Amino acid sequence: MTTIRAGWILTQRELAHWVREPWAPIFGVLFSIMLLLVFGFLFGGAITLPGGGEYIDYLLPGMMALSMMFGVESTATAMANDAKKGITDRFRSMPIGSASVALGRVGADMTNSAFELLVLIVGGLLVGWRITSDPASAALAVLLLLLLRFAVLWIGIFLGLSFRGGGATAAVQVLVWPIGFLSTAIVSAETMPAWLGAIAAWNPLSATATAVRQLFGNPTGVTAGILQDGAVWLALAWPLVLTAVFVPLSARAYRRLRA
Amino acid sequence: MHTLIAEGLRKRYGDLAALDGFDLHVPAGVIHGLLGPNGAGKTTAVKALATLIDLDEGSASVAGFDVRTQAAQVRRRIGLIGQNAAVDEVLGGRQNLVMFGRLYGLGKTQAQERADEMLSIFGLSDAAEKAVSTYSGGMRRRLDIAAGLLLTPAVLFLDEPTTGLDPRARNEVWTTIREIAARGTTVLLTTQYLDEADQLASEISVMNHGKIIAQGTPTELKRHVGGDRVTLTLALRDRLDRVAEKLGPTATVDEDTRTITVELAGESLAGIIRTLDDLGVTPEDLQLRRPTLDEAFLALTSPEAVR
Numbered sequence: 001m002t003t004i005r006a007g008w009i010l011t012q013r014e015l016a017h018w019v020r021e022p023w024a025p026i027f028g029v030l031f032s033i034m035l036l037l038v039f040g041f042l043f044g045g046a047i048t049l050p051g052g053g054e055y056i057d058y059l060l061p062g063m064m065a066l067s068m069m070f071g072v073e074s075t076a077t078a079m080a081n082d083a084k085k086g087i088t089d090r091f092r093s094m095p096i097g098s099a100s101v102a103l104g105r106v107g108a109d110m111t112n113s114a115f116e117l118l119v120l121i122v123g124g125l126l127v128g129w130r131i132t133s134d135p136a137s138a139a140l141a142v143l144l145l146l147l148l149r150f151a152v153l154w155i156g157i158f159l160g161l162s163f164r165g166g167g168a169t170a171a172v173q174v175l176v177w178p179i180g181f182l183s184t185a186i187v188s189a190e191t192m193p194a195w196l197g198a199i200a201a202w203n204p205l206s207a208t209a210t211a212v213r214q215l216f217g218n219p220t221g222v223t224a225g226i227l228q229d230g231a232v233w234l235a236l237a238w239p240l241v242l243t244a245v246f247v248p249l250s251a252r253a254y255r256r257l258r259a
Numbered sequence: 260m261h262t263l264i265a266e267g268l269r270k271r272y273g274d275l276a277a278l279d280g281f282d283l284h285v286p287a288g289v290i291h292g293l294l295g296p297n298g299a300g301k302t303t304a305v306k307a308l309a310t311l312i313d314l315d316e317g318s319a320s321v322a323g324f325d326v327r328t329q330a331a332q333v334r335r336r337i338g339l340i341g342q343n344a345a346v347d348e349v350l351g352g353r354q355n356l357v358m359f360g361r362l363y364g365l366g367k368t369q370a371q372e373r374a375d376e377m378l379s380i381f382g383l384s385d386a387a388e389k390a391v392s393t394y395s396g397g398m399r400r401r402l403d404i405a406a407g408l409l410l411t412p413a414v415l416f417l418d419e420p421t422t423g424l425d426p427r428a429r430n431e432v433w434t435t436i437r438e439i440a441a442r443g444t445t446v447l448l449t450t451q452y453l454d455e456a457d458q459l460a461s462e463i464s465v466m467n468h469g470k471i472i473a474q475g476t477p478t479e480l481k482r483h484v485g486g487d488r489v490t491l492t493l494a495l496r497d498r499l500d501r502v503a504e505k506l507g508p509t510a511t512v513d514e515d516t517r518t519i520t521v522e523l524a525g526e527s528l529a530g531i532i533r534t535l536d537d538l539g540v541t542p543e544d545l546q547l548r549r550p551t552l553d554e555a556f557l558a559l560t561s562p563e564a565v566r
Contacts, residue, residue, distance in 0.1 A: 095364065
Protein backbone atom coordinates (compact mmCIF):
# COMPACT_ATOMS: atom_id res chain seq x y z
CA MET A 1 0.00 0.00 0.00
CA THR A 2 2.69 2.52 1.01
CA THR A 3 4.75 1.24 -1.91
CA ILE A 4 1.95 1.95 -4.38
CA ARG A 5 1.25 5.33 -2.81
CA ALA A 6 4.93 6.28 -3.01
CA GLY A 7 5.05 5.00 -6.60
CA TRP A 8 2.13 7.25 -7.47
CA ILE A 9 3.80 10.27 -5.82
CA LEU A 10 6.91 9.61 -7.91
CA THR A 11 4.77 9.29 -11.04
CA GLN A 12 3.28 12.69 -10.26
CA ARG A 13 6.80 14.04 -10.01
CA GLU A 14 7.31 13.19 -13.69
CA LEU A 15 3.98 14.62 -14.69
CA ALA A 16 5.02 17.85 -12.93
CA HIS A 17 8.23 17.78 -15.02
CA TRP A 18 6.17 17.95 -18.21
CA VAL A 19 4.26 20.97 -16.95
CA ARG A 20 7.54 22.66 -15.99
CA GLU A 21 9.46 21.67 -19.09
CA PRO A 22 6.98 20.74 -21.81
CA TRP A 23 9.72 20.90 -24.44
CA ALA A 24 11.22 17.53 -23.48
CA PRO A 25 8.11 15.43 -24.29
CA ILE A 26 7.18 17.71 -27.21
CA PHE A 27 10.62 17.22 -28.70
CA GLY A 28 10.20 13.45 -28.32
CA VAL A 29 6.95 13.61 -30.26
CA LEU A 30 8.45 15.90 -32.92
CA PHE A 31 11.26 13.40 -33.35
CA SER A 32 8.76 10.59 -34.01
CA ILE A 33 6.91 12.79 -36.50
CA MET A 34 10.16 13.66 -38.23
CA LEU A 35 11.07 9.98 -38.59
CA LEU A 36 7.58 9.33 -39.91
CA LEU A 37 7.96 12.02 -42.56
CA VAL A 38 11.50 10.98 -43.53
CA PHE A 39 10.60 7.32 -44.01
CA GLY A 40 7.07 7.85 -45.24
CA PHE A 41 7.75 10.44 -47.89
CA LEU A 42 11.51 10.64 -48.46
CA PHE A 43 12.35 6.94 -48.63
CA GLY A 44 8.84 5.55 -48.95
CA GLY A 45 8.57 6.03 -52.71
CA ALA A 46 11.57 3.76 -53.26
CA ILE A 47 10.23 0.92 -51.11
CA THR A 48 8.11 -1.91 -52.52
CA LEU A 49 6.49 -4.30 -50.09
CA PRO A 50 6.53 -8.09 -50.51
CA GLY A 51 2.87 -9.03 -50.67
CA GLY A 52 1.87 -5.56 -51.83
CA GLY A 53 0.17 -2.63 -50.08
CA GLU A 54 0.84 1.04 -49.44
CA TYR A 55 4.11 1.79 -47.66
CA ILE A 56 2.53 4.43 -45.41
CA ASP A 57 0.12 1.79 -44.07
CA TYR A 58 3.07 -0.50 -43.46
CA LEU A 59 5.21 2.20 -41.89
CA LEU A 60 2.87 3.57 -39.21
CA PRO A 61 2.65 0.41 -37.05
CA GLY A 62 6.42 0.03 -37.44
CA MET A 63 6.98 3.57 -36.22
CA MET A 64 4.73 2.92 -33.24
CA ALA A 65 6.67 -0.21 -32.27
CA LEU A 66 9.95 1.64 -32.82
CA SER A 67 8.95 4.53 -30.57
CA MET A 68 7.96 2.07 -27.83
CA MET A 69 11.38 0.46 -28.07
CA PHE A 70 13.22 3.78 -28.12
CA GLY A 71 11.61 4.47 -24.74
CA VAL A 72 14.31 2.28 -23.19
CA GLU A 73 16.64 5.22 -23.59
CA SER A 74 14.56 7.73 -21.64
CA THR A 75 13.96 5.19 -18.88
CA ALA A 76 17.66 4.36 -18.52
CA THR A 77 18.66 8.03 -18.63
CA ALA A 78 16.14 9.05 -15.98
CA MET A 79 17.21 6.23 -13.64
CA ALA A 80 20.92 6.96 -14.13
CA ASN A 81 20.43 10.70 -13.54
CA ASP A 82 18.61 10.18 -10.26
CA ALA A 83 21.32 7.80 -9.09
CA LYS A 84 24.10 10.20 -10.09
CA LYS A 85 22.54 13.19 -8.35
CA GLY A 86 22.02 11.26 -5.11
CA ILE A 87 18.23 11.43 -5.43
CA THR A 88 18.01 7.64 -5.49
CA ASP A 89 20.01 7.50 -2.24
CA ARG A 90 17.64 10.01 -0.68
CA PHE A 91 14.66 7.84 -1.69
CA ARG A 92 16.45 4.82 -0.26
CA SER A 93 16.95 6.59 3.07
CA MET A 94 13.19 7.27 3.30
CA PRO A 95 10.55 4.99 4.80
CA ILE A 96 9.09 3.88 1.43
CA GLY A 97 8.87 0.38 -0.09
CA SER A 98 11.86 -0.73 -2.12
CA ALA A 99 9.72 -1.13 -5.26
CA SER A 100 8.45 2.46 -5.10
CA VAL A 101 11.21 3.96 -7.22
CA ALA A 102 10.66 1.45 -10.03
CA LEU A 103 6.87 1.81 -9.79
CA GLY A 104 7.15 5.57 -10.14
CA ARG A 105 9.27 5.08 -13.25
CA VAL A 106 6.74 2.63 -14.71
CA GLY A 107 3.84 4.99 -14.07
CA ALA A 108 5.63 7.97 -15.59
CA ASP A 109 7.06 6.23 -18.65
CA MET A 110 3.87 4.33 -19.49
CA THR A 111 1.92 7.60 -19.37
CA ASN A 112 4.50 9.30 -21.55
CA SER A 113 4.51 6.49 -24.11
CA ALA A 114 0.73 6.24 -24.21
CA PHE A 115 0.69 9.93 -25.10
CA GLU A 116 3.34 9.42 -27.78
CA LEU A 117 1.30 6.56 -29.23
CA LEU A 118 -1.79 8.74 -29.34
CA VAL A 119 0.12 11.42 -31.25
CA LEU A 120 1.42 8.85 -33.73
CA ILE A 121 -2.06 7.44 -34.28
CA VAL A 122 -3.59 10.86 -34.86
CA GLY A 123 -0.62 11.99 -36.97
CA GLY A 124 -0.80 8.78 -38.99
CA LEU A 125 -4.49 9.21 -39.69
CA LEU A 126 -3.73 12.74 -40.90
CA VAL A 127 -1.11 11.57 -43.41
CA GLY A 128 -3.36 8.85 -44.85
CA TRP A 129 -2.76 5.78 -42.68
CA ARG A 130 -5.97 3.77 -42.12
CA ILE A 131 -7.18 1.14 -39.66
CA THR A 132 -9.17 -1.36 -41.71
CA SER A 133 -9.94 -3.90 -38.97
CA ASP A 134 -12.51 -3.93 -36.16
CA PRO A 135 -12.20 -1.86 -32.92
CA ALA A 136 -11.41 -4.93 -30.77
CA SER A 137 -8.42 -5.87 -32.93
CA ALA A 138 -7.25 -2.27 -33.00
CA ALA A 139 -7.48 -2.11 -29.19
CA LEU A 140 -5.45 -5.31 -28.92
CA ALA A 141 -2.84 -3.77 -31.22
CA VAL A 142 -2.50 -0.77 -28.89
CA LEU A 143 -2.21 -3.08 -25.88
CA LEU A 144 0.56 -5.09 -27.57
CA LEU A 145 2.47 -1.87 -28.23
CA LEU A 146 2.16 -0.81 -24.59
CA LEU A 147 3.20 -4.31 -23.53
CA LEU A 148 6.42 -3.89 -25.51
CA ARG A 149 7.00 -0.54 -23.82
CA PHE A 150 6.42 -2.18 -20.43
CA ALA A 151 9.04 -4.83 -21.20
CA VAL A 152 11.73 -2.40 -22.38
CA LEU A 153 10.97 -0.23 -19.35
CA TRP A 154 12.46 -2.94 -17.16
CA ILE A 155 15.48 -3.21 -19.45
CA GLY A 156 15.90 0.56 -19.00
CA ILE A 157 15.55 0.36 -15.21
CA PHE A 158 18.11 -2.44 -15.11
CA LEU A 159 20.59 -0.54 -17.30
CA GLY A 160 20.06 2.75 -15.45
CA LEU A 161 20.68 1.11 -12.07
CA SER A 162 23.58 -1.04 -13.21
CA PHE A 163 25.70 1.37 -15.22
CA ARG A 164 25.50 4.72 -13.58
CA GLY A 165 28.12 6.57 -15.56
CA GLY A 166 26.99 8.75 -18.44
CA GLY A 167 28.66 6.27 -20.81
CA ALA A 168 25.91 3.70 -20.33
CA THR A 169 23.15 5.99 -21.55
CA ALA A 170 25.31 7.00 -24.49
CA ALA A 171 25.74 3.31 -25.35
CA VAL A 172 21.98 2.76 -25.17
CA GLN A 173 21.39 5.78 -27.40
CA VAL A 174 23.65 4.30 -30.06
CA LEU A 175 22.56 0.67 -29.73
CA VAL A 176 18.82 1.30 -30.13
CA TRP A 177 19.43 2.29 -33.76
CA PRO A 178 20.86 -0.99 -35.16
CA ILE A 179 18.40 -2.95 -33.02
CA GLY A 180 15.57 -0.76 -34.29
CA PHE A 181 16.62 -1.01 -37.95
CA LEU A 182 17.50 -4.72 -37.83
CA SER A 183 13.80 -5.51 -37.62
CA THR A 184 10.70 -5.26 -39.76
CA ALA A 185 9.79 -1.89 -38.22
CA ILE A 186 10.87 0.13 -41.29
CA VAL A 187 11.49 -2.42 -44.06
CA SER A 188 10.37 -5.98 -44.67
CA ALA A 189 12.79 -8.73 -43.58
CA GLU A 190 12.10 -10.45 -46.89
CA THR A 191 13.96 -7.74 -48.81
CA MET A 192 17.11 -8.29 -46.71
CA PRO A 193 19.85 -10.90 -47.38
CA ALA A 194 18.51 -14.24 -46.09
CA TRP A 195 20.73 -14.46 -42.97
CA LEU A 196 20.02 -10.88 -41.99
CA GLY A 197 16.31 -11.33 -42.64
CA ALA A 198 16.31 -14.34 -40.30
CA ILE A 199 17.85 -12.29 -37.51
CA ALA A 200 15.41 -9.44 -38.14
CA ALA A 201 12.43 -11.83 -38.06
CA TRP A 202 13.44 -12.97 -34.58
CA ASN A 203 13.80 -9.42 -33.26
CA PRO A 204 11.07 -8.86 -30.62
CA LEU A 205 10.41 -5.54 -32.30
CA SER A 206 9.48 -7.35 -35.53
CA ALA A 207 6.97 -9.53 -33.72
CA THR A 208 5.19 -6.50 -32.28
CA ALA A 209 5.36 -4.52 -35.55
CA THR A 210 3.97 -7.40 -37.61
CA ALA A 211 1.29 -8.32 -35.06
CA VAL A 212 0.14 -4.72 -34.88
CA ARG A 213 -0.03 -4.54 -38.71
CA GLN A 214 -2.17 -7.67 -38.78
CA LEU A 215 -4.44 -6.34 -36.04
CA PHE A 216 -4.85 -2.90 -37.65
CA GLY A 217 -5.50 -4.59 -41.00
CA ASN A 218 -2.36 -3.10 -42.60
CA PRO A 219 0.06 -4.71 -45.07
CA THR A 220 2.63 -6.80 -43.20
CA GLY A 221 5.39 -7.26 -45.80
CA VAL A 222 5.45 -10.88 -44.66
CA THR A 223 4.47 -13.70 -47.02
CA ALA A 224 5.73 -16.76 -45.13
CA GLY A 225 7.49 -17.96 -41.99
CA ILE A 226 7.05 -17.59 -38.25
CA LEU A 227 5.89 -13.97 -38.45
CA GLN A 228 3.12 -14.86 -40.93
CA ASP A 229 1.48 -17.40 -38.61
CA GLY A 230 2.48 -16.46 -35.09
CA ALA A 231 3.18 -12.72 -34.90
CA VAL A 232 0.48 -11.99 -32.31
CA TRP A 233 1.61 -14.84 -30.09
CA LEU A 234 5.23 -13.76 -30.44
CA ALA A 235 4.26 -10.16 -29.67
CA LEU A 236 2.76 -11.45 -26.42
CA ALA A 237 5.53 -13.91 -25.61
CA TRP A 238 8.60 -11.74 -26.27
CA PRO A 239 7.67 -8.90 -23.92
CA LEU A 240 6.57 -11.36 -21.24
CA VAL A 241 9.90 -13.18 -21.48
CA LEU A 242 11.85 -9.91 -21.39
CA THR A 243 9.81 -8.76 -18.40
CA ALA A 244 10.33 -12.08 -16.62
CA VAL A 245 14.08 -11.71 -17.13
CA PHE A 246 14.54 -8.02 -16.41
CA VAL A 247 12.22 -7.53 -13.41
CA PRO A 248 14.37 -9.84 -11.26
CA LEU A 249 17.55 -8.35 -12.74
CA SER A 250 16.30 -4.86 -11.89
CA ALA A 251 15.41 -5.93 -8.36
CA ARG A 252 18.89 -7.41 -8.01
CA ALA A 253 20.51 -4.23 -9.34
CA TYR A 254 18.50 -2.21 -6.80
CA ARG A 255 19.61 -4.50 -3.98
CA ARG A 256 23.20 -4.26 -5.19
CA LEU A 257 23.13 -0.54 -4.45
CA ARG A 258 23.51 -1.79 -0.86
CA ALA A 259 26.77 -3.57 -1.66
CA MET B 260 22.16 7.97 26.24
CA HIS B 261 23.82 7.78 22.84
CA THR B 262 21.77 8.55 19.75
CA LEU B 263 24.38 7.11 17.39
CA ILE B 264 26.27 3.96 18.25
CA ALA B 265 28.62 2.14 15.91
CA GLU B 266 30.71 -0.76 17.10
CA GLY B 267 33.34 -2.57 15.07
CA LEU B 268 31.91 -1.70 11.65
CA ARG B 269 33.67 -3.37 8.75
CA LYS B 270 33.02 -2.98 5.07
CA ARG B 271 35.28 -4.15 2.27
CA TYR B 272 35.24 -3.17 -1.39
CA GLY B 273 37.51 -5.69 -3.03
CA ASP B 274 40.95 -5.10 -1.53
CA LEU B 275 39.98 -1.82 0.07
CA ALA B 276 38.72 -1.80 3.66
CA ALA B 277 36.41 1.23 3.54
CA LEU B 278 35.45 0.62 7.17
CA ASP B 279 38.01 -1.22 9.25
CA GLY B 280 36.75 -1.45 12.81
CA PHE B 281 34.83 1.83 12.93
CA ASP B 282 33.56 2.79 16.41
CA LEU B 283 31.53 5.86 17.23
CA HIS B 284 29.36 7.03 20.12
CA VAL B 285 27.48 10.28 19.74
CA PRO B 286 25.24 11.64 22.51
CA ALA B 287 21.86 13.20 21.69
CA GLY B 288 21.58 16.80 20.59
CA VAL B 289 25.18 17.59 19.62
CA ILE B 290 26.99 18.32 16.38
CA HIS B 291 29.63 15.65 15.95
CA GLY B 292 32.29 16.25 13.32
CA LEU B 293 33.70 13.32 11.39
CA LEU B 294 36.91 14.67 9.98
CA GLY B 295 39.14 12.95 7.48
CA PRO B 296 40.81 13.19 4.08
CA ASN B 297 39.28 11.95 0.84
CA GLY B 298 38.93 8.19 0.87
CA ALA B 299 39.08 7.88 4.66
CA GLY B 300 35.68 6.12 4.67
CA LYS B 301 33.51 8.98 5.92
CA THR B 302 30.81 8.53 3.28
CA THR B 303 30.77 4.76 3.77
CA ALA B 304 30.28 5.28 7.51
CA VAL B 305 27.37 7.67 6.91
CA LYS B 306 25.76 5.34 4.36
CA ALA B 307 26.04 2.42 6.78
CA LEU B 308 24.42 4.40 9.60
CA ALA B 309 21.70 5.67 7.23
CA THR B 310 20.78 2.05 6.30
CA LEU B 311 21.94 2.45 2.69
CA ILE B 312 24.56 -0.27 2.59
CA ASP B 313 25.02 -3.72 4.08
CA LEU B 314 27.83 -4.17 6.59
CA ASP B 315 30.27 -7.05 6.56
CA GLU B 316 30.66 -6.93 10.34
CA GLY B 317 29.72 -4.89 13.37
CA SER B 318 26.58 -3.42 14.81
CA ALA B 319 25.10 0.05 14.75
CA SER B 320 22.05 1.75 16.11
CA VAL B 321 20.43 5.09 15.40
CA ALA B 322 17.94 6.66 17.83
CA GLY B 323 17.70 3.31 19.60
CA PHE B 324 16.97 1.20 16.50
CA ASP B 325 19.28 -1.32 14.89
CA VAL B 326 20.30 -0.24 11.38
CA ARG B 327 20.37 -3.84 10.18
CA THR B 328 17.17 -5.30 11.58
CA GLN B 329 15.03 -2.17 12.09
CA ALA B 330 15.88 -0.17 8.98
CA ALA B 331 12.30 1.07 8.51
CA GLN B 332 12.19 2.57 12.01
CA VAL B 333 15.62 4.13 11.51
CA ARG B 334 14.52 5.72 8.21
CA ARG B 335 11.59 7.43 9.89
CA ARG B 336 14.02 9.11 12.28
CA ILE B 337 16.86 10.28 10.05
CA GLY B 338 17.54 12.83 7.38
CA LEU B 339 20.35 12.19 4.89
CA ILE B 340 22.08 15.01 3.10
CA GLY B 341 24.57 13.54 0.65
CA GLN B 342 27.48 15.17 -1.15
CA ASN B 343 25.31 16.35 -4.04
CA ALA B 344 22.21 18.42 -3.45
CA ALA B 345 19.74 15.57 -4.00
CA VAL B 346 16.77 17.64 -5.10
CA ASP B 347 14.82 17.66 -8.34
CA GLU B 348 16.20 20.50 -10.45
CA VAL B 349 13.26 20.75 -12.81
CA LEU B 350 10.69 21.19 -10.05
CA GLY B 351 10.31 24.26 -7.85
CA GLY B 352 11.56 24.35 -4.27
CA ARG B 353 8.06 24.03 -2.88
CA GLN B 354 7.20 21.15 -5.21
CA ASN B 355 10.31 19.33 -4.03
CA LEU B 356 9.46 19.69 -0.36
CA VAL B 357 5.81 18.69 -0.91
CA MET B 358 6.93 15.59 -2.82
CA PHE B 359 9.45 14.54 -0.17
CA GLY B 360 6.96 15.30 2.61
CA ARG B 361 4.36 13.08 0.99
CA LEU B 362 6.94 10.33 0.54
CA TYR B 363 7.59 10.61 4.28
CA GLY B 364 3.91 9.81 4.72
CA LEU B 365 2.39 13.26 5.25
CA GLY B 366 -1.01 13.97 3.75
CA LYS B 367 -1.28 16.46 0.89
CA THR B 368 -2.37 19.47 2.97
CA GLN B 369 -0.01 18.57 5.77
CA ALA B 370 2.88 18.28 3.32
CA GLN B 371 2.05 21.66 1.80
CA GLU B 372 1.90 23.35 5.19
CA ARG B 373 5.17 21.76 6.26
CA ALA B 374 6.81 22.77 2.97
CA ASP B 375 5.78 26.42 3.44
CA GLU B 376 7.02 26.36 7.01
CA MET B 377 10.42 24.97 5.95
CA LEU B 378 10.72 27.41 3.04
CA SER B 379 10.27 30.31 5.40
CA ILE B 380 12.68 28.87 8.01
CA PHE B 381 15.33 28.40 5.33
CA GLY B 382 14.75 31.77 3.69
CA LEU B 383 13.51 30.29 0.43
CA SER B 384 9.92 31.58 0.43
CA ASP B 385 10.63 34.09 -2.35
CA ALA B 386 12.09 31.40 -4.60
CA ALA B 387 9.51 28.77 -3.66
CA GLU B 388 7.92 28.48 -7.10
CA LYS B 389 11.10 28.91 -9.15
CA ALA B 390 12.79 25.87 -10.68
CA VAL B 391 15.66 24.63 -8.51
CA SER B 392 17.97 24.83 -11.55
CA THR B 393 17.85 28.63 -11.13
CA TYR B 394 18.96 28.45 -7.46
CA SER B 395 22.45 29.36 -6.27
CA GLY B 396 24.62 26.62 -4.77
CA GLY B 397 23.85 27.79 -1.24
CA MET B 398 20.07 27.93 -1.87
CA ARG B 399 20.13 24.46 -3.38
CA ARG B 400 22.00 23.15 -0.36
CA ARG B 401 19.52 24.79 2.02
CA LEU B 402 16.61 23.24 0.14
CA ASP B 403 18.40 19.90 0.28
CA ILE B 404 18.84 20.23 4.04
CA ALA B 405 15.22 21.36 4.45
CA ALA B 406 14.09 18.17 2.68
CA GLY B 407 16.07 16.13 5.17
CA LEU B 408 14.39 17.90 8.09
CA LEU B 409 10.74 17.57 7.04
CA LEU B 410 9.94 15.02 9.72
CA THR B 411 12.15 16.71 12.35
CA PRO B 412 14.52 13.74 12.47
CA ALA B 413 16.34 12.61 15.59
CA VAL B 414 19.56 12.44 13.57
CA LEU B 415 20.66 14.42 10.56
CA PHE B 416 23.55 13.09 8.48
CA LEU B 417 25.42 15.79 6.59
CA ASP B 418 28.04 14.41 4.22
CA GLU B 419 30.46 17.20 3.27
CA PRO B 420 27.69 19.78 3.02
CA THR B 421 29.94 22.68 2.06
CA THR B 422 32.22 21.00 -0.48
CA GLY B 423 32.12 23.04 -3.68
CA LEU B 424 30.36 26.03 -2.12
CA ASP B 425 31.76 29.55 -2.21
CA PRO B 426 32.55 31.18 1.17
CA ARG B 427 29.28 33.08 1.33
CA ALA B 428 27.18 29.98 0.67
CA ARG B 429 29.31 28.06 3.14
CA ASN B 430 28.51 30.59 5.85
CA GLU B 431 24.79 30.28 5.05
CA VAL B 432 25.00 26.52 5.46
CA TRP B 433 26.96 26.82 8.71
CA THR B 434 24.29 29.08 10.17
CA THR B 435 21.64 26.56 9.11
CA ILE B 436 23.47 23.67 10.75
CA ARG B 437 23.83 25.58 14.03
CA GLU B 438 20.11 26.33 14.02
CA ILE B 439 19.26 22.67 13.42
CA ALA B 440 21.34 21.57 16.38
CA ALA B 441 19.80 24.31 18.53
CA ARG B 442 16.42 22.67 17.88
CA GLY B 443 17.65 19.41 19.40
CA THR B 444 18.54 17.34 16.33
CA THR B 445 21.74 15.31 16.59
CA VAL B 446 23.98 16.12 13.64
CA LEU B 447 26.74 13.93 12.24
CA LEU B 448 28.77 16.16 9.97
CA THR B 449 31.54 14.82 7.76
CA THR B 450 34.10 17.24 6.46
CA GLN B 451 37.58 17.50 5.04
CA TYR B 452 38.06 20.91 6.60
CA LEU B 453 39.49 21.35 10.06
CA ASP B 454 38.06 24.85 10.42
CA GLU B 455 34.56 23.63 9.52
CA ALA B 456 34.65 20.97 12.23
CA ASP B 457 36.17 23.56 14.56
CA GLN B 458 33.40 26.09 13.85
CA LEU B 459 30.48 23.70 14.21
CA ALA B 460 31.23 20.58 16.18
CA SER B 461 31.35 20.21 19.93
CA GLU B 462 33.21 16.95 19.47
CA ILE B 463 35.35 15.73 16.58
CA SER B 464 36.36 12.24 15.48
CA VAL B 465 39.31 12.08 13.14
CA MET B 466 39.00 9.26 10.66
CA ASN B 467 41.62 7.64 8.48
CA HIS B 468 41.82 4.29 6.68
CA GLY B 469 38.34 3.24 7.79
CA LYS B 470 38.64 3.88 11.51
CA ILE B 471 38.67 6.62 14.11
CA ILE B 472 42.23 7.57 14.99
CA ALA B 473 41.50 10.35 17.45
CA GLN B 474 38.53 11.87 19.20
CA GLY B 475 37.96 14.88 21.38
CA THR B 476 36.74 18.44 21.58
CA PRO B 477 38.27 20.84 19.05
CA THR B 478 40.46 22.29 21.80
CA GLU B 479 41.74 18.87 22.84
CA LEU B 480 42.57 17.96 19.28
CA LYS B 481 44.33 21.21 18.58
CA ARG B 482 46.54 20.64 21.59
CA HIS B 483 47.94 17.65 19.69
CA VAL B 484 48.37 19.70 16.57
CA GLY B 485 50.08 22.56 18.36
CA GLY B 486 49.39 26.27 18.08
CA ASP B 487 49.47 28.69 15.19
CA ARG B 488 52.50 28.74 12.94
CA VAL B 489 54.71 31.53 11.74
CA THR B 490 56.40 31.04 8.41
CA LEU B 491 59.41 33.28 7.60
CA THR B 492 60.96 33.60 4.18
CA LEU B 493 64.58 34.75 4.19
CA ALA B 494 66.52 36.32 1.35
CA LEU B 495 69.70 34.33 1.93
CA ARG B 496 69.76 30.55 2.08
CA ASP B 497 72.99 30.31 4.12
CA ARG B 498 71.47 32.08 7.13
CA LEU B 499 68.50 29.68 7.48
CA ASP B 500 70.10 27.27 9.91
CA ARG B 501 71.58 29.90 12.18
CA VAL B 502 68.26 31.76 12.47
CA ALA B 503 66.29 28.54 13.02
CA GLU B 504 68.60 27.55 15.84
CA LYS B 505 67.83 30.79 17.69
CA LEU B 506 64.08 30.35 17.22
CA GLY B 507 63.84 27.25 19.40
CA PRO B 508 63.11 23.53 19.03
CA THR B 509 59.87 23.84 17.01
CA ALA B 510 61.56 25.65 14.11
CA THR B 511 61.82 23.63 10.91
CA VAL B 512 63.75 24.64 7.82
CA ASP B 513 62.81 24.22 4.19
CA GLU B 514 65.89 25.00 2.07
CA ASP B 515 64.07 24.95 -1.25
CA THR B 516 61.58 27.67 -0.38
CA ARG B 517 64.02 29.46 1.97
CA THR B 518 61.45 29.28 4.77
CA ILE B 519 61.49 28.60 8.49
CA THR B 520 58.27 27.49 10.24
CA VAL B 521 57.92 28.09 13.97
CA GLU B 522 55.08 26.99 16.23
CA LEU B 523 53.60 29.78 18.29
CA ALA B 524 53.54 27.72 21.47
CA GLY B 525 56.26 28.96 23.85
CA GLU B 526 57.42 31.70 21.52
CA SER B 527 55.37 34.84 21.02
CA LEU B 528 55.22 36.67 17.71
CA ALA B 529 56.90 39.67 19.34
CA GLY B 530 59.66 37.40 20.64
CA ILE B 531 60.30 36.03 17.16
CA ILE B 532 60.56 39.49 15.69
CA ARG B 533 62.94 40.55 18.47
CA THR B 534 65.14 37.53 17.80
CA LEU B 535 65.28 38.40 14.11
CA ASP B 536 66.14 41.98 15.00
CA ASP B 537 68.96 40.88 17.28
CA LEU B 538 70.37 38.79 14.44
CA GLY B 539 70.03 41.71 12.05
CA VAL B 540 67.78 39.68 9.74
CA THR B 541 64.84 41.20 7.90
CA PRO B 542 62.55 38.50 6.48
CA GLU B 543 61.22 38.87 2.91
CA ASP B 544 57.89 37.58 4.09
CA LEU B 545 56.27 36.69 7.40
CA GLN B 546 53.01 34.76 7.64
CA LEU B 547 50.93 33.76 10.62
CA ARG B 548 48.62 30.82 9.96
CA ARG B 549 46.51 28.10 11.61
CA PRO B 550 47.65 24.45 11.62
CA THR B 551 46.56 22.68 8.45
CA LEU B 552 44.74 19.38 8.31
CA ASP B 553 47.96 17.82 7.05
CA GLU B 554 49.73 18.93 10.19
CA ALA B 555 46.81 17.70 12.30
CA PHE B 556 47.14 14.29 10.72
CA LEU B 557 50.88 14.18 11.21
CA ALA B 558 50.40 15.09 14.84
CA LEU B 559 47.49 12.72 15.40
CA THR B 560 49.10 9.73 13.76
CA SER B 561 52.43 10.21 15.54
CA PRO B 562 53.21 7.62 18.25
CA GLU B 563 52.58 9.95 21.20
CA ALA B 564 49.10 10.90 19.94
CA VAL B 565 46.46 9.88 22.48
CA ARG B 566 43.54 7.82 21.21
